[in-house]
Amino acid sequence: MSLSTPLLDRVKIPADLRNFSIPQLKQLSKEIRLDLINTVSQTGGHLGAGLGVVELTVALHYLFDAPEDKIIWDVGHQVYPHKILTGRRERMNTIRQGDGLSGFTKRDESEYDPFGAAHASTSISSALGFAVARDLEDKDHNVIAVIGDGALSGGLAFEGFNNAGALGNRLIVILNDNEMSIAPPVGAVSNYLSKIFSAYQYIKVREIGSKVKGALPSPFKVAAELAEVAEKYAHKAVGDGGIFRDLGFEYFGPIDGHDLDQLVSALRYLKEREDEGPVLLHTLTYKGKGFAPAEKSDDKYHGVGKFDVATGRLHKSSPGAPSYTKVFSDSLIREAERDEKIVAITAAMPSGTGVDKFSEKFPERTFDVGLAEQHAVTFAAGLAAEGLRPFAVIYSTFLQRAFDPIIHDVAIQNLPVRFAIDRAGYVGADGQTHCGAFDLAYLGCIPNFVIMAPADEAELVHMVKTAAVWDEGPIAFRYPRGSGTGVDLPEAGQILDIGQGRLIREGSRVALLSCGTRLADCLAAADQLAESKLDITVADARFVKPIDIDLLLRLAREHDILVTVEEGSVGGFSTQVFHALANHGMLDKGLKIRSLVMPDRFLDQDTPQRQVEMAKLDSEQIKSTVRELIG
Numbered sequence: 001m002s003l004s005t006p007l008l009d010r011v012k013i014p015a016d017l018r019n020f021s022i023p024q025l026k027q028l029s030k031e032i033r034l035d036l037i038n039t040v041s042q043t044g045g046h047l048g049a050g051l052g053v054v055e056l057t058v059a060l061h062y063l064f065d066a067p068e069d070k071i072i073w074d075v076g077h078q079v080y081p082h083k084i085l086t087g088r089r090e091r092m093n094t095i096r097q098g099d100g101l102s103g104f105t106k107r108d109e110s111e112y113d114p115f116g117a118a119h120a121s122t123s124i125s126s127a128l129g130f131a132v133a134r135d136l137e138d139k140d141h142n143v144i145a146v147i148g149d150g151a152l153s154g155g156l157a158f159e160g161f162n163n164a165g166a167l168g169n170r171l172i173v174i175l176n177d178n179e180m181s182i183a184p185p186v187g188a189v190s191n192y193l194s195k196i197f198s199a200y201q202y203i204k205v206r207e208i209g210s211k212v213k214g215a216l217p218s219p220f221k222v223a224a225e226l227a228e229v230a231e232k233y234a235h236k237a238v239g240d241g242g243i244f245r246d247l248g249f250e251y252f253g254p255i256d257g258h259d260l261d262q263l264v265s266a267l268r269y270l271k272e273r274e275d276e277g278p279v280l281l282h283t284l285t286y287k288g289k290g291f292a293p294a295e296k297s298d299d300k301y302h303g304v305g306k307f308d309v310a311t312g313r314l315h316k317s318s319p320g321a322p323s324y325t326k327v328f329s330d331s332l333i334r335e336a337e338r339d340e341k342i343v344a345i346t347a348a349m350p351s352g353t354g355v356d357k358f359s360e361k362f363p364e365r366t367f368d369v370g371l372a373e374q375h376a377v378t379f380a381a382g383l384a385a386e387g388l389r390p391f392a393v394i395y396s397t398f399l400q401r402a403f404d405p406i407i408h409d410v411a412i413q414n415l416p417v418r419f420a421i422d423r424a425g426y427v428g429a430d431g432q433t434h435c436g437a438f439d440l441a442y443l444g445c446i447p448n449f450v451i452m453a454p455a456d457e458a459e460l461v462h463m464v465k466t467a468a469v470w471d472e473g474p475i476a477f478r479y480p481r482g483s484g485t486g487v488d489l490p491e492a493g494q495i496l497d498i499g500q501g502r503l504i505r506e507g508s509r510v511a512l513l514s515c516g517t518r519l520a521d522c523l524a525a526a527d528q529l530a531e532s533k534l535d536i537t538v539a540d541a542r543f544v545k546p547i548d549i550d551l552l553l554r555l556a557r558e559h560d561i562l563v564t565v566e567e568g569s570v571g572g573f574s575t576q577v578f579h580a581l582a583n584h585g586m587l588d589k590g591l592k593i594r595s596l597v598m599p600d601r602f603l604d605q606d607t608p609q610r611q612v613e614m615a616k617l618d619s620e621q622i623k624s625t626v627r628e629l630i631g
């Protein structure tokens, strides 16, 4: 695709666009779109959100003096245009790859990223921190948070509003309302915004149209007119930003977030206004704007693989084994057909977790609670207390948000909430922020929990079944991103004996004890060692908690060397093993024991395979650990 980007070529840093005229800014926006679509077609990545904030990004960098002024993006998946304008355009073709740019904001990547993010709903709180620090130090730069309507459904956003509205520091919050999360947004706040959105669209088309545009550059006159008419049409529910006003913010908008005239005059007004205190500017945008295939698709090309620019057709990867997510989803549906007490909960991730398929079958038994993992867990606890069998289906990294509800609302009351923890282990291109490193550590220390980790997708089927029938207390199972190993899937899941692992291969002297999907590499290492006449034992723990103490003692007694392997941080499975062996006096008897866990540092984005190698959890490393121990 030939790219002509004469204006964009002149922008190396934001200061370069500050002398542009408004028509030039409009042209620049077109060029950014072209550039962005072209790049992401070759790299894959987050596209729809970035396309939706092109004009907003241009207007922000035109009016504000970043990096002096702090622009803080929520989630950070929409920052590709921001990266293009802030000195990173040449490296955009490396985005989300090893040694390349991160797909999100990252402090050590650029001075234009004052705050790193990738989990949602953090921008208002962090921006408030910046604003308070500025005021304490008598500085006078601007602080701007940009938050999406999806991220606004997270409780943390409201904690930020709550505090900011009361403290009253000067702060600009821009609500980028595109009526989309990854899936259509849900919840009462979303309904509230929707009313504003639709009344605005209606009024814009029917009543005001070009007349209002003529009233520029006084955007808030426009907003006021809109609000007035909007109130008339939408039973006072829209256009006055009541909810935000009541929280102590001045509310402006809604304005068209793709109209640079409106954006520039609105932001200029907010920048220059005399009043102190926090303000919220409500912009209405369209996710995927300017790229027809994205606009038309269900998820607005939230996150895409490589694609053909002319048609938007995604390059298909060759069909392999089904993904763990699909196997989980199919299994849960099967269990739910048998047991009507099973319900599924997702926190704004229906497609990523496979809960969308469940909801097609059981719409009344599916709950998308919004971008709200904390609430999801406590809500599940309530359901379980009333005798339902809730599956809280949440990525490992996002479940971190719910640590206290897991302890306080679920575990202490020993409520049988089922935790289906997807994306456990390395996740590749999403990098540090999305790595499922800690679940075994943060759940392993909590009383009452049963914790399982399937070695392959067939095991996952059994674990879904086991969790479905386990009413004694909380139970969790964690499984990775991506395809399974290709094993045959059982017709039906079997109920596993709680706390029982399995011996996969019996040898002598050396035992490998695997937790989860590292088993394949343990077996590969064992095969390779067998070529050097080393016959080693391989076992699959299946349960992290309760740990199979008989199996563990047997491995310890019958071998000289025990190596545990898991794709998780220290504090997880190996810690349970060490603890159990220590308390059974097995560490005093000459057993050589090593644990292979994730290293004590955050690994950047790369392919999952490469991350596993960097973490030294692959078969080569397992083999060399054994060789070293044997001497």
Ligand SMILES: Cc1ncc(C[n+]2csc(CCOP(=O)(O)OP(=O)(O)O)c2C)c(N)n1
Residues within 6 Å of the ligand: 049, 052, 075, 077, 078, 118, 119, 120, 147, 148, 149, 150, 151, 152, 176, 178, 180, 181, 182, 287, 347, 348, 349, 371, 373, 398, 401
């Ligand atoms: C705590 C947390 N949970 C889930 C996600 C996954 N996630 C990434 S973006 C997104 C939707 C965000 O929607 P919105 O804020 O409206 O931004 P948009 O993509 O529409 O621009 C979700 C659910 C996340 N990043 N963080």
